[in-house]
Amino acid sequence: MIGESIKKYLAIIWAKNQVKKSQDFKLNAVENQEKLLLNLIKTAEKTLFGREHQFENIKNIQDFQNQVPIADYEDLKPYIERIKKGQANILWTGNPEYFAKTSGTTSGSKYIPISKEGMPYQTGAAKSMLFHYIAQKNNADFVNGKMIFLQGSPKLEEKFGIKTGRLSGIVAHHIPNYLQKNRLPTFKTNEIEDWETKVDEIVKETEKENMTLISGIPPWLIMYFEKLIERNGKKITQLFPNLQLIITGGVNYEPYREKMENLLGGKVDILQTFPASEGFFAFQDDFKKDGLLLQTNHGIFYEFIPLEFYGKKDAPRLTLKDIELNKDYALILSTNSGLWAYSIGDVVRFISKNPYRILVSGRTKHYTSAFGEHVIAFEVEEAMKATVEKHSAQITEFHLAPQVTPKNGELPFHEWFVEFEKEPENPELFKKTLDEEMRKRNSYYDDLISGNILQPLKIIKLNKNAFQDYAKSEGKLGGQNKIPRLANDRKIADFLEKLKAKN
Structure with a gap:
């Protein structure tokens, strides 16, 4: 001693x-x-x-x-x-x-x-x-x-x-x-x-x-x-x-x-x-x-x-x-x-x-700008942090990708793939808050929503360990490997879409 x-x-x-x-x-x-x-x-x-x-x-x-x-x-x-x-x-x-x-x-x-x-x-x-x-x-x-x-x-x-x-x-x-x-x-x-x-x-x-x-x-x-x-x-x-x-x-x-x-x-x-x-x-x-x-x-x-x-x-x-x-x-x-x-x-x-x-x-190289909005990681991370705090939710990981050609003639939108540790009590209100927090942080995104170029974001809830499964599929599980929080294409999104939670 x-x-x-x-x-x-x-x-x-x-x-x-x-x-x-x-x-x-x-x-x-x-x-x-x-x-x-x-x-x-x-x-x-x-x-x-x-x-x-x-x-x-x-x-x-x-x-x-x-x-x-x-x-x-x-x-x-x-x-x-x-x-x-x-x-x-x-x-x-x-x-x-x-x-x-x-x-x-x-x-x-x-x-x-x-x-x-x-x-x-x-x-x-x-x-x-x-x-x-x-x-x-x-x-x-x-x-x-x-x-x-x-x-x-x-x-x-x-x-x-x-x-x-x-x-x-x-x-x-x-x-x-x-x-x-x-x-x-x-x-x-x-x-x-x-x-x-x-x-x-x-x-x-x-x-x-x-x-x-x-x-x-x-x-x-x-x-x-x-x-x-x-x-x-x-x-x-x-x-x-x-x-x-x-x-x-x-x-x-x-x-x-x-x-x-x-x-x-x-x-x-x-x-x-x-x-x-x-x-x-x-x-x-x-x-x-x-x-x-x-x-x-x-x-x-x-x-x-x-x-x-x-x-x-x-x-x-x-x-x-x-x-x-x-x-x-x-x-x-x-x-x-x-x-x-x-x-x-x-x-x-x-x-x-x-x-x-x-x-x-x-x-x-990690940004979303399919519509000229040039959203960067700091903005999405801060928006998610603020939203999680307001709704007492917890997340494991998330990824944002643009949906440029949605079905049924809808307006395009930002699609968020989220693996929740603790889900919000009101998912619709959580989604609305997240969209508002993004509009506060990126004026271009706000203009696109206001001008009816984009519709408000959508959230896809994922199965537990979805991001680990993606990392495994790419041979990038562990060490210093990290998954991009956002992208300007749907390469990661297309994989995650298969891991959508059933409820």
Whole structure:
């Protein structure tokens, strides 16, 4: 017990010192970002990409924007192919330390390079997040309990002479030694590829442990918690009375909050994060407030394209000094792993400038605009959250798709596929409220309804586990896989339609 007390005390002292050191990057983000870009350019000057884009002539941000166009994975793929063939100094100096393998839609599997310089920032951001939490809470009790991250397999393949695997699996090899003995599940369980089998084994390994920190994306946390409750007949905080902290990311937590609180059955602190294979961009530095602190000193230079101009020729490329609050921007990255003016596909919205805090408001490819309304994820998630609260309902998941050609000559409409955990007492009133909340958040949608171009939305109630069934059908059950909340086509909707509840 004395050893545990000393460990907690030292953790608090260390955390407060680290948070104090972080004040500089929070206060000088604009200046630091330009210096960071020029350092990246200087380091990569002699690479193939640097030579082709005349890095030696770049003296400022404007030069960079003039010489390096916005790119996606398809644009960088020829360089990645050279790296696969064993060529060095292509996008960044030397060879990548890892390839993070992600599933793409147009490109098949994507291989995102992570350099030896980039890897420490992936783990460093996670540490910084915990330091901020400990310092704010003035409590580090969780360090003496067991911790779990619901993640992909840590098993790495040697591909093209480079260690390759899912990001979460790569990160598993960089857990500090002082946390390894507290970490679950076992390496053997973590290697299980079938997600349902893996979760069953994790439940068995953890149900009798003193769990104090649990991390993962919301849908899979829910799956884990439900299995624990089913086996033990207790809410999570009864089963794990010392559970202090849940760390989540990948999707917006808010639509899951009510269901999570129900499963937890008691107070647990929640920290939200914004990590990706391309970098760890932001984390919630104040667990009592909305917004994720943008990591402006972590080897990534950021640009922002106003969403309404994204994909258009000569779209403005803004930097931190240019951004406005409560406006949606496509996120563009240049990194110390050799991604240059790279469009990651995420959309962010700033809610603070001092320091710079963001919300992840959607994906550039995930929207509904069959009628010119350009509805984004943030709008549908906020509308659903408000509606659920007003009607004391709970949802497991939902998906929105346009119905352009309804039967019987009806007006077109937005169709919402909803898997309810707890249904509203008055489904018609729930539907009406959801439509009103959407009209408040998107003026184009409001105009389409007012002008009788669209009829009010419709809701299709789905069977339990409908979204898990869809994920299985796509081979995307578990890990960091997530289902789009909205689409501009009916690919997902057509599958979900077959899972309509009978009552």
